[in-house]
Amino acid sequence: MINKLKFYLNRLPWQNKLVLSxxxxxxxxxxxFSFLEYHTVSKWMMNREEIVVNRTITDLKTYYKDKADSLTREEIKNSRDFLRxxxxxxxxxxxxxQKGEVVVSDKNGNFTVLxxxxxxxxxxEKISAxxxxAIVARSPIKGTNFEGTIEIVRQLNNYQKMMxxxxxxxxxxxxxxxxxxxxSGFFLARQLLTPVRDLTNAMKRIKETGFQGRMEVYKQKDELTELTNVFNEMMDEIETTFLQQKQFVEDASHELRTPVSILEGHLSLLNRWGKKDPxxxxxxLQASLQELARLKKLVVDLLELTRAGSQRSLSGEKANIxxxxxxxxxNLEVVHPDFQFKMELEQRLPYxxxxxxxxxxLLIILLDNSIKYSRNNRLIQVSCTRIDKNVLLSVIDNGIGIPSEHVSEVFNRFYRIDKARSRENGGTGLGLSIAKQLIEKYNGAISIESEEGIGTKVNILLPAAF
Incomplete structure (x- = not known):
């Protein structure tokens, strides 16, 4: 029986469960509350009845006590008027x-013979007949010439009617x-569950139409409004992530298509005429090897970008800049002996x-960019200083610089100002995007100051470890 009841209750809608509960x-x-109140009132009214009976007995005892010296059966009989x-x-x-013979009595109602x-x-005492x-009260009386008992029987008709x-x-x-x-519970539950129904409908709309659907934000400030805000924020993030992923796939496909097309062209050329023409x-072969190297670097950068986007902050790790x-x-001086690296580091830098x-x-990405886009002046400066609870790392070059209208775009994936020059230098347009994602994972910040034809300064702000 209990299992059937549980099964039935579990199948009820939440609105009915709220109303029922x-x-x-x-x-x-x-x-x-009613039980306690009923018994409290009952006890109070019973005490009132007992008080009335006790008061009546007290009056009778006082009356007979005044006549104790001359109290006789005759005097008792003559007290009928007082009793009435x-x-x-x-x-x-x-x-x-003392023999149980009634001397005088007065009754006001119908009584069971006791x-x-x-x-x-x-x-x-309280009796039921x-x-x-009824309440029965008895008290002895004693005089010079009489000894007996006063008895009062009070029926609880008024008490019973009142109760x-x-x-x-x-x-x-x-x-x-x-x-x-x-x-009221039905309408209240219906009102309370309105945001839940709206959330369900919003999810259905999103399922049918895409990530553009949102829930209406309610004016009242409560938990359901907070749930609505969290849901909308989550959908914003999902939509942004989806669009970024879509753009990433499109950009990656475009970038991968170019070297593949070049490889296909050279292989076709070899297939037609290259076998006999050294x-x-x-x-x-040289062009194919270059494109394969570029393709390999592009795949490696794509993997690094994916890892940077998925990694969480590892606040427990520390590094000595x-x-x-x-x-x-x-290592870079060995690979690029014609470049000069000047370091200006503050003393006793924190981790x-x-x-x-x-x-x-991060340092390889920034220094590699400075090397790629430097011209005749091959001096690259690296400075590091402490600012409050952070450490500022700056990489400065005297290269070609970045036009002002492009500075805000260089952190986008596959973004390149001069695609021909980037291809010539082996760039994929992913380095700064990888750097930005890594820095943000560690609650840091990155910014660029650049002037075309003069040079570029990249600033990285990382939290210090104390």
């Missing part, structure tokens, strides 16, 4: 002697409250939060 919680809360005067509705007062019970000390509840009325009022009010909570054979820089410059491998890769 809210109504159930309100029902149990109201039930507990103090008696209430649905109440029986009687006095009987056996007289003489007692030695005062007591009060013939479906009716029945109270019970039905609470029941009706409880049912109305549950009904109201169910209706000059054509040598020229085609002077040591890495000297190692890179020493920077970047792996040595990535720092070395």
């Amino acid at each position: 809210g109504s159930t919680a309100i029902f149990f809360t109201f039930f507990i 005067k103090i008696n209430d509705k649905d109440q029986l007062i009687r006095v009987y002697d 056996e007289p019970t003489p007692i030695k000390s005062q007591l009060i 013939e479906g009716k509840e 029945d009325h109270f019970f039905w009022v609470m029941t009706v009010f409880g049912m109305a409250a549950i009904l109201f909570s169910a209706i 000059a054509i054979l040598d020229e085609s 002077p040591a890495v820089l000297q190692r890179v410059v020493k 920077v939060l970047i792996s040595e491998q990535h720092l070395q890769q």
